[in-house]
Amino acid sequence: MNNKNKITDKELNIPVEKPAALDALLERLTGVDRSTMIRLGGCVFCGAIVEADDFEDDLSRKEYTISGMCQKCQDHAFGIEEE
Numbered sequence: 044m045n046n047k048n049k050i051t052d053k054e055l056n057i058p059v060e061k062p063a064a065l066d067a068l069l070e071r072l073t074g075v076d077r078s079t080m081i082r083l084g085g086c087v088f089c090g091a092i093v094e095a096d097d098f099e100d101d102l103s104r105k106e107y108t109i110s111g112m113c114q115k116c117q118d119h120a121f122g123i124e125e126e
């Protein structure tokens with residue numbers, strides 16, 4: 044199903060700016076640079092290549108531009124059980 048308002052692949056690869064200290068902390072935790080990973084379209088946790096269609100909704104897409112986590116890792120991080 045195509046949602047006209049959905050965040051596109053292009054927008055998905057624009058990382059939300061975060062304080063440098065926070066980015067540095069995340070980089071220490073994950074071993075990868077969040078902004079670089081998002082620009083490359085990868086997940087900072089599992090390394091999967093993500094596309095706009097991989098996400099359930101715009102909220103999840105937006106979360107990706109913030110945290111760099113794919114849908115699967117977001118579900119895991121936020122404790123959503125798979126059905």
Ligand SMILES: [Zn+2]
Pocket residue numbers: 086087088089090091112113114115116117
């Ligand atoms: Zn992932």
